[in-house]
Amino acid sequence: MRRTFEEDLERAVAYHGHLCGGQVIGTRMARLALAHFGIEAGEDYRDLVVMVEADRCLADAMVSVAGCGVGRRRLKLYDYGKMAATFYDIATGRAVRVCSINEARPEEGEDLVAFYQAIPDDRMFAVKAVEVDLGPFDLPGKPLRRVRCEACGETVMDGRDKEVAGRTLCKVCAGEPAYYREVEL
Numbered sequence: 001m002r003r004t005f006e007e008d009l010e011r012a013v014a015y016h017g018h019l020c021g022g023q024v025i026g027t028r029m030a031r032l033a034l035a036h037f038g039i040e041a042g043e044d045y046r047d048l049v050v051m052v053e054a055d056r057c058l059a060d061a062m063v064s065v066a067g068c069g070v071g072r073r074r075l076k077l078y079d080y081g082k083m084a085a086t087f088y089d090i091a092t093g094r095a096v097r098v099c100s101i102n103e104a105r106p107e108e109g110e111d112l113v114a115f116y117q118a119i120p121d122d123r124m125f126a127v128k129a130v131e132v133d134l135g136p137f138d139l140p141g142k143p144l145r146r147v148r149c150e151a152c153g154e155t156v157m158d159g160r161d162k163e164v165a166g167r168t169l170c171k172v173c174a175g176e177p178a179y180y181r182e183v184e185l
Contacts, residue, residue, distance in 0.1 A: 005031060008065045010115065015064040016057060021106070024116040025083060025124075026061025028097050032121060033087035043067030047090040048147075049074050049134065053082040053099075064099055073140040082155040088132045088141065095132045098125050102109060149173050 003011075008031060012023045016145040031051075039045045042065060045108060052059045055077060062085060068074035084099035099106065102124045106115040116124070137158035147161050148154070151173035162174035172178045 001031065001035060012061045012064045018110060021112055021116065022057025022083075023061050024112055025100055025102075026058040027065050028116065028121070029058070029083075029085060029097075029100070029125060030062055030065035032125060032127065033085070033096060033098055036085070036127070037089050037092075038096070041067065046074075046140065049076065049088045049090060049132075049140065051076040051078055051086040051088070051132070053078050053080040053084040053086075055079045058083055058085065073138070076138075086130060086132060088134065095130050097128050097130045100124065101126045112170040155172050 005027065009019075009023065009027045012027045013019045016023050033050075034040075034042055036046075037045075037048070039048065045067070048066060048068060050062045050066050052075065054064050059077065061068050061076060066087070068088060070077075082099060084097060086095055086097040088095040098137060102116075102119055104115075104119065107111055108134070127150060136159075143157040146155055146157050146169050149156055149161065149170040150167045151169050154170055156168075156170045161173060162169050162176075164174050
């Protein structure tokens with residue numbers, strides 16, 4: 001790998017804003033997966049997509065170490081509340097899911113880096129080969145399709161629209177719950 005663990009952790013901490021267990025675990029997890037695929041530096045390899053399973057610190061480590069971000073469609077969030085991520089190599093079609101299996105936590109004031117670095121990979125992580133079904137609308141690159149919702153008028157990209165009674169609608173106008181509620185400005 002191009003960088004040392006310490007250099008990758010420094011990048012992760014700088015991106016995240018502070019040192020925490022999630023940064024140490026996430027840095028190790030990302031490096032383990034990159035090594036599995038023989039990737040020297042994630043930011044240079046454009047065919048890696050990471051599906052992270054928690055909207056916590058771990059996701060920031062994936063951005064900084066694996067070089068995968070939401071804006072380039074190379075980071076997907078499936079919030080299962082798990083310290084786990086799947087790494088999918090588009091070029092080979094291979095994927096591995098890496099999850100933290102370690103239950104130990106450092107004592108208050110203990111050195112986080114030293115604590116987590118002392119745990120061997122096979123006791124820290126479970127690594128399994130998996131299959132991933134990402135369609136063309138889920139892959140990195142420019143939007144393949146743009147349509148306008150016939151109810152609200154907003155643009156919907158990459159097959160996220162619904163056909164309802166012959167009308168093209170966004171998911172919210174089609175009746176799926178929204179994460180927001182409109183209020184007066």
